[in-house]
Amino acid sequence: MELNIQVILPEIFICAMACFILVLDLYMKPERRAVAYTLTLITLFGAALLYWQDFATGSSVHLNGMFIKDEFSDVVKIAICLLSLLVFVYSRDYIRARDIFHAEYFVLGLFAVLGMMVMSSAGHFLVLYLGLELLSLSLYAMVAFQRDSGVATEAAMKYFVLGALGSAMLLYGMSIIYGLTGTLDINAVRGAVAGQAAPDNVILVLGLVFVLVSLAFKIGAVPFHMWVPDVYHGAPTSSTLFISTAPKLAGFAIIIRLLVGGLEDLHFMWRDMLIVLAVLSILLGNLIAIAQTNFKRMLAYSAISHMGFMLLGILAGTASGYSAGLFYALVYTFMGLGGFGIIVLLSRAGYEADELEDLKGLNKTHPWYAFLILVFMFSMAGVPPTIGFFAKLSVIQAVVDVELTWLAVIAVLFAVIGAFYYLRVIKLVYFDPPPEDSRSIVAAADLRILLSANAVALILLLPAVGLLQQMCTAAIASVVGAF
């Protein structure tokens, strides 16, 4: 019965700071809200530093098996801190212009981050669920934050109802597995499941199905994707930016914790289920994205197809496959950050630049922003020389490695179809004339610089792909090797 507080210090720090900001805001005049914003950034940066300090210092399990600290959790948590930090910097002017620049918004963001941290380190079903709910509840509120917006409220409602359904599924699945194994500790479940992993164990299959369905809900894989386009579209873009980045990574983390950490012996079962999810996501995501006229909806469907690609890595069921999935998730979150970041950048007070038409002729008026869009789009399409190509390469490599070449062929065929709608964005930006009344875009210097760095990194990191992949391999090894 050891109680090692040291190891959860960063989480405690985030939690304490969130509470502190909330209280502090009570005593602040509305025009001093920037303080809350600055403190939030400091919190996230500080947390990243704390994690960095302890980076890759071995795998260990703490708090009676509730909390796992390994290289995987370190990588994911640092990435989540950085992503959330960038999200808040990107969206500062956007939320200010829409009068949602409240301390509560940042506090909710911090709690969401805390939830994601807990998810990434969960060693116990209930801890995992706790983290997931903390994240989800904060996100529902962030989507609904623009109270006077009808679409936002509708999106939040939809998100809440479907999200609650997803959570319920998870709980139900967990309870079935608990019934079979008699434990909620993921590591103990692993041991107990090993003896029962037979295809005719219907109850175990049932439990697995419920768990998988809820995971598919949370990351938005087809056929459990219905909330994604509506929520992405209806939420204020700043919240979309948040939802579409760090939580995807956290979703990946719980998939690894549950499926790889707990139920890896059932790989022969969940592999086929994931194949269905992945194929449908890639297929439907890419096809429906073509029909979209709204940039946010298009990116939402693109996100669905990206989740399909990420699942390809996981379903391979090999260490290199998981690390390909992690690499894909990391790369995708930074691409998605850029994609929605562009919308935030182009938006102004009273004007959402979220229709594809709004991008027309951007190259004539703002060649540099046009170039940023070009990089993000080609990276999402997986065209070299962007890092998005290596993400696709590694997951496809992973499925070819386990002799699922047909799956690889389907994936690349739909990648071509996917390329079409990314190209259409570039077409609007580069080939079409700008509208008559095009106004100049005013963006804060930090937003411009960080977004540019975001885009340029997608190309300039190319020589360092080897290092990044090594990092992912080591991170996954810390999970897989622990058994």
Add this chain to the structure above:
Amino acid sequence: MFSGLLSWVIWLPIVGGIAVLATGSDERAPLARNISLAVAVLTFVISIPLYTGFDTSTAAMQFEEKSLWVGTFSIYYSLGIDGISMPLIILTTFLTVIVIIAGWEVIKVKTAQYMAAFLIMEGLMVGVFSAIDAVLFYVFWEGMLIPMFLIIGVWGGPNRIYATIKFFLYTLLGSLLMLVALLYLYHQADSFNILDFHALPLDMTAQTLLFIAFFAAFAVKVPMFPVHTWLPDAHVEAPTGGSVILAAIMLKMGGYGFLRFSLPILPDASQELATFVITLSLIAIVYIALVALVQQDMKKLIAYSSISHMGFVTLGFFIFTGQGIEGGMVQMISHGFISGALFLCVGVLYDRVHSREINSYGGVVNTMPVFASFMMLFAMANAGLPGTSGFVGEFLVILAAFKVNIWYAVLAGTTLIFGAAYTLWMYKRVIFGEVANDDVAQLEDVTPREILFLSLLAAMVLIMGLWPYPFLDVMHATVEQLVTQVNTSKL
């Protein structure tokens, strides 16, 4: 001689292109032009040692560079050239200079971006020809699509958007299937080195499937009948410089791919499917030549002529003799010069009259005599007149075809008639006769700038036609080895 020469030839134009981009708006267009020309010329100059320092006696890779890139997948930044890739690299660096000069005054909007796109593309194309690592090859191969996509889409003609998206998706589809094939090979060989693929034993089923995947990539690029339909669209809509690079170099990547991947890695499937490929090549040679005959648009006519000529290349390759492959290689290089020159000729007329229709012209010789004589030379070369480069390749391929099957040779030989027919008929309608209209009457003859690039190309066409030995010599050892590889069964 400094080390890392190939890297210099690849990265100098790319970095130069970024520098040109940085000059920004059109007010500073003269600066952008000057930097571009300087970079292009410098790249050409530093690529010359690749030729002078080339050892013609060996088929091994030369000027090799290798350093680890992605350790987890054993991907290397690995470069090297042999007798097949070296001539194509020199062709690339040479034609980029020409294209920069050709776009000097013509491109008035977004000049910096235009020039930068060509420079960056130059680096990527050289990268394609010199990569020995399959992933590196693929990165360059795909990366090249992006600048071309923009060149056609931004500076192209009225229907440019349809054309450029069609171009991109066609080539992307082929390329991605190739990517799966490369991954499969990696899975088998545990290495991404193309030379390791060459030595890899593969059974017939695997070879056939891989052949189809590679074929999808390369046949689209060449382009072979029936996946050629993107080419006329892309050519017609592309700006002159884009057409030149497209016809002169990008099409060659398909041929290069056959020689680098399909033939040596999959010898048995290649032998098995040779008849299929040869049939498609012959259809391209005969049928597409007939299609060219009825074109009203000069660029479209040259585009179809390109497809027909590229049929010779694939025909030569899939005969699997040294003569055939060398003939195909010479045809590729020569076609690079000739089609480039013809597109530039059309560009010269288009810049003045803004029409590509043959009907808009007639009697151009009366107002542009110097131009008429240049175009005469290139038209004749396109028709395969002895003494021009067009003759050498076609002659070698037909000769090689004779030894295999007389009907191949007879059908291929018809191109000497059809090729002459469509080229010279177009020439006659555009250049000779009475002055057709006021536009033609007001034409001014070629400027010194235009004379410069046309005469550079004319010189190459003649040198290669009269003295092809240096071109054949450099590729001889490599082709010999390739013939051995493709005739050695892996089963």
